[in-house]
Amino acid sequence: MAAIEKWKGRCACGAVHYESTEKPSLSFHCQCRQCQRATGNGHASLFVVSKNSTTVIGEMAFYDQKADSGNTVSRGFCPNCGSPMINRATAYPDHLVVNTATLDDPSIFGPSNVLFTESSQPWDHIDLKLK
Numbered sequence: 821m822a823a824i825e826k827w828k829g830r831c832a833c834g835a836v837h838y839e840s841t842e843k844p845s846l847s848f849h850c851q852c853r854q855c856q857r858a859t860g861n862g863h864a865s866l867f868v869v870s871k872n873s874t875t876v877i878g879e880m881a882f883y884d885q886k887a888d889s890g891n892t893v894s895r896g897f898c899p900n901c902g903s904p905m906i907n908r909a910t911a912y913p914d915h916l917v918v919n920t921a922t923l924d925d926p927s928i929f930g931p932s933n934v935l936f937t938e939s940s941q942p943w944d945h946i947d948l949k950l951k
């Protein structure tokens with residue numbers, strides 16, 4: 821019997837918590853320049869859950885960015901410790917895009933895709949471990 825996966829996590833200081841009762845509909849790495857700047861890393865590792873299934877406790881701050889597609893992406897982070905956490909996109913109003921390493925158990929992440937590889941950095945190699 822498979823263990824029950826817990827899609828819950830928190831920021832570095834613990835002021836913001838979240839929990840989703842369903843498995844992500846999508847899990848991926850994103851190597852776009854906006855994710856690189858927002859994470860300070862070569863890519864963001866993200867998963868998508870529905871808003872309805874997800875409870876967020878604590879107040880996030882949001883930074884809005886216009887994507888090339890014309891959509892607005894709101895990057896949610898903890899105003900106290902600055903951890904990037906939960907993002908929203910106007911193109912997908914019913915969904916949340918969560919920064920994976922905020923999970924209590926990030927090992928359950930199963931990315932199936934890498935987006936925006938054209939802006940990847942030469943030192944950022946991704947080995948997809950499919951789940």
Ligand SMILES: [Zn+2]
Pocket residue numbers: 831832833834835836898899900901902903
């Ligand atoms: Zn925090």
Ligand SMILES: [Zn+2]
Pocket residue numbers: 850851852853854855856864936
């Ligand atoms: Zn990105």
